Amino acid sequence: MTDTLLHHLDEGAPTAPPLLLGPSLGTSTALWDGVAPELATSHRVIRWDLPGHGGSSPGLIGPGATVDDLARLVLALADALGIERFAYAGVSIGGAVGLHLAVHHPERLTSLAVICSSAHFGDGARWRERAASVRGEGLAPLVETADSRWFTPGFSVPALLEDHRTADPGAYAACCDALAAFDIRDRLPEVAVPTLLIAGREDPATPPEHLREIADAVPGAQLTELPGASHLAPAERPAAVRAALRGHLTGDPASGMAVRRAVLGDAHVDRAQSRTTGFTARFQDFISRYAWGEVWTDTTLSRRERSMITLTALVAHGHLDELAMHVRAARRNGLAPEEIGAVLLQSAVYCGVPAANSAFAVAQRVLAEEDGPGGADS
Template identity: 40%
Template sequence: MSETPSNTLHYRFDGPEDAPVLILGPSLGTTWHMWDRQVPELARHWRVFRFELPGHGGTPAVPAGSVGELAVRLLTTLDSLGVRHFGYAGCAFGGAIGAELALRHPERLASLALIAASPRFGTADEFRQRAATVRAGGLEPIARSAPERWFTGGFASAQPAITDWAVQMVRTTDPGCYVAACEALAAFDVRHELARIGVPTLVLAGSEDQVTGPAEAHTLVAGIPDARFAVVPGASHLVPVEQPAAVTELLLNHFSASWPATPESATGAAPIPAAVPAGPAPMPMAPPAPVPAPPGPATTQAAAPADPARAAAPFDPFPIPTPALGPTPQLGPVPQLGPVPLDGPAPAPEPAPFAPAPDPVPFASDPVPVPAVPAPPAQSAQPASPVEGASSAEPRPAGRPDPYDTGIKVRREVLGDAHVDRVLALTDDFSADFQELVTRYAWGEVWDRPALDRRLRSCVALTALVAGGHLEDLAAHTRAALRNGLGPHEIREILLQTAVYCGVPAANRAFAVAQQVVREETASAE
């Protein structure tokens, strides 16, 4: 067993040794296991490096006084391994470290993803008060409240194993290091420096996050040049745990597009040392198999726990618990770049069960509930008779899958569950065939074609709605455009362009609709 020096961090590698290095940074109170569900797919393309904060998991309990100091410890760890150039994705506190790296050490960073992050986390007083609470009474109050901060209520109640995991993981964190981290966040404020972040950046937020939600994400997007933005519906603060497939797909798309895989020499990564056998660390890395083993060997650097009491904890905080599969429908992941549909389908799904990952986590393929739309006894392949009611069924050509399931998934991902549920609630025998047609052919066929990404399809949809005068659908499509990665400034430019080609009166009405939506989205997030 080897000890981790106090100026470095406990780490783990997964994936091919000669691949570019992609770092995944954890949230405060978590260990590297919060990324378990992302690793199998990401490790197919990159050498995935995970680390733990001071006093978390296997990292010695040596408090860090600032986010900048943590960034330096991370770089010291990477320097010892010969890693000079890397991509970085960080959640919450891990996102703060990512922003610090982009501002102070831009030459090391190839591409950046900020998840549930903010240029300033709450107020300094809030974190100082949290630090005072821990000093006075330990981490128990923080641990008990972790699930409501990290997860949506439906997810927490449906997944008691995950809820218990969250509580126990915070309990096993070193209190002194937790206090130091709170003080570091109290002092962290890069709002006036965002324009200096020059690497390709994805900003990702959970739609239900009450800690660092879409409002904070909009601040990042507005300040970072050319940043891209995505909202994951049905997720709160710990987005990679609550909606793992959606986050995996977003990260895969972002890093593949902004940082193509390059030979080892381009990443600056030296060969990784052979694995060091792990000793009895307070938080074992990977018991049974909640996550399939990714390609390539895993290299773990283990540390002797600084506090024997923590080592005695009989608890393994992550491998994420794997609840039993049940009939509960699962929320479909929302891809990063999406356009804007005309309507919505399907009854509101219950919170997603945290299904175990079979073979490598099939990102973006979580089952999506099929809407309870009244359907005719047989579906015609020709959409010619929805007005008349029932249609004579013709068999679908052999080998061609029914696009309905894909359509309902894409429709929810783009328009959001709330919109789709409203539309479905109004569906009756008279309109059911029309809803089937829209779901199958608009969403399952056209919107799912790979030639255009969803950002571009949103641009086309907004322009077409203004040109056609269909302002009754413009609000829903504006919300979808924000969800699919377009920022308010990009929507503004699209509408300015429509003023030239569709007419000033049409653009004037469109601006009024879009302006109201942007205000509502920002206000609701705040």
């Protein structure tokens, strides 16, 4: 990577709809670790670092910088990656970049999500004072108070604190200059792309009223407030941010991923997502959109009924690894152990005794793990 482009991570299928994710001041692409991998099953996700943060060169920005300067760097990155139009989501200063793009370069955006951010970050003098302090004393004093500014009491992400500690002071100060000069309030009615605002209810830096101000001014904007979240909501409440973004990006809040998690459990889906590669990303997207987003969400059959059908089909084809997963799903969907046994007995008649024998062995093991040796706790 050359020093002329922002450092970035590119995840998901190259042919999937592009989504750019912008960071908060003092953080890096790691801010999105709990969110980006899942979004990459349906989108080409590009996370970028601010100048002097993470892997981006500090020389990309200088004193007196503006949000326009940062937006131009983002557009240069998109151009270098061959991306003409993209969805965008950003936190704090990353959200400010998104608002600037929506007003000044609307032809480049397909949608916008502004997270824990503002159309005006308060008294510019306060930001200029912070910039001067960082240029003179470095970032150590700010790192000491980062947890209280970023998270609710008792929560912390050491990797993000390390990002803050190792950021380039000059580039950080230049970003403070950009925040000091930023005020796009009078242009908000011009935002014409579908817009989502996400606020952390306990955010001291950009309180919910900042996001409400944007929501009230942007035509058709939607606002989501997250309880138990402070300024870095993607790190503190990643599941809630994932769900909000997926609903915004797909237009379907009850997305297939939500159903997949409800039936199979977060642990299983997280393992599957962590193993996703560029080669398998489209298949994971297919599963989430078609199997879980269209078939399992059809209300013609209940989830209990779908579990019984799925168990039978897996027995018939001898897919025992999948059977174990769906025995757990059947319990989650409300089937008692004796009902699962009845399904397997029915399968013995129509699919064959050897297949059912293997299925009973798998089911007995799973039920013992789930419910104890007796497997009878429904």
